[in-house]
Amino acid sequence: MSQSTHSCCGAVEEARVRRIEASKPQPWIVRKFAVGLTILIVGYCTYVYAARFCRDMITNSSGALGNQATGIAFLVVFSILLFLMSWCYIMVRRFLRAGYTQKTTRPGYDHNDRSSTLNSTDFRGTSYELTTPTPNTSHPPTHEPARKTHHPQSSLGSGKSKTVLSQLPAAASSVAKLEQSSHSQTSTRGFEEARATDGSVAPDSPHIPDTATFPTHANSYQSSVPRPPPIFTRRPTTTPVLLPEYRYCSRCQIVKPSRAHHCRACGICILKYDHHCPWIGQCVGAFNQKFFVNFLQWGTIFCFWTFATLLVLNVKPRPLTAHELDVQQIVVIALAGFFGLFCSLIWFSQFHLILLNQTTVESLTYRSMRDREQELLSRMHKWYQLGSKRRTRKQWDSEWGRIGIEGNLWWLGSRRENWLAVMGKNVWWWILPIGHPLDDGLNYPTNPRFDGAGRWRRRNEWPTDLQ
Secondary structure (H helix, E strand, C coil): CCCCHHHHHHHHHHHHHHHHHCCCCCCHHHHHHHHHHHHHHHHHHHHHHHHHHHHHHCCCCCCCCCCCHHHHHHHHHHHHHHCCCCHHHHHHCCEECCCCCCCCCCCCCCCCCCCCCCCCCCCCCCEEEECCCCCCCCCCCCCCCCCCCCCHHCCCCCCHHHHHHHHHHHHHHHHHHHHHHHHHHCCCCCCCHHHHCCCCHHCCCCCCCCCCCCCCCCCCCCCCCCCCEEEEEEECCCCCCHHHHHHEECCCCCCCCCCCCCECCEEECCCCCCCEEECEEEECCCCHHHHHHHHHHHHHHHHHHHHHHHHHHHHHHCCCCCCCCCCCHHHHHHHHHHHHHHHHHHHHHHHHHHHCCCCCHHHHHHHHHHHHHHHHHHHHHHCCHHEEEEEEEEHHHHHHCCCCCCCCCCCCCCCEEEEHHHHHHCCHHHHHHCCCCCCCCCCCCCCCECCCCCCCHHHHHHHHCCC
């Protein structure tokens, strides 16, 4: 066996081993390391705040930063916030995997079809493309009578002239066939279009001219109908995301329920997968997203309370009998400020996504669509033509609807309905880690602006009451 054969076999085996390793979850110690770190940080902050900061005030120590009443009040509020945050942290560690589904082969998959791939992790699609209007081929092109020109061919005999004229109808019919085939390829949303890359907005794509070129045969004739300029329009992805073959997970070998995704860290499919959070040691999904929001709420309040009370009493003028600054209190101030800002940003993100009824994974699709649209607008208009960009975007919205709202497969009609679908109808559920999700994590109502396969339709194809 030659050396090249050995190298080829080694590369195949290495690729197979990598694929197997990629399907395995992360080690338990890796997934739970941040959980232990979180417990240590909270425990340390509790020790400094209660045993060093509040105790000195309660016992009227010489180095106390406040009186006894202040110490008791601070300790009571701190204990309540710590209890609520810990309660939410325990409740958020609930999720349901989609792995209970019986394993099966990919439905509707043709192993002989190599034109495209069904990658379960590919949630991006073609959003926009450059479409050129198809000219009207119902009337054959007209030609002007022959005129004398300076070309020597004009002095040819009548035999050659008849030959050239006899070739014109054949050329016209061939161009008409070419245009007809091009029109059929443009109007048909095939399987290849669902996975195509939009060349008109690629960063390395060549410059697109303002006028389209009409195919001719050595300029033997010219059409009397002028060619319209190319049209830039919005073209959402045509991938039928609700079909079983597009919801198949090759790692778990199951057909995933709608909105479920495979988590590489956990090694399983998660219902309504939002993201994997290392601070809780697992994923945020269908059954714990509400408790995750509750945890972020109370975690933010807990951190900012700790930060504010320690900072205020440490920067105010100190009595002569007070000791120097406590270094450990300064450390807790820094930790509380950092994690308070961190939790508040994540809470704001989750709040925004819940109002739109989107997960973090789903929001990446719409963000990618907006980025491609912005790049397309920059090609159409100059950087200072802000009004033209707004009018173009408004025209697209009038034709399709807004990206992420009418163009959201899971939009329930209003932000209030989206919020109630996750957080529940009881107001106490919004602030306390009580209650339960209102869905089963398997079935979700879809936006009627989409067809049965999950493809976004134009406004004129929507139900009458939504147009």
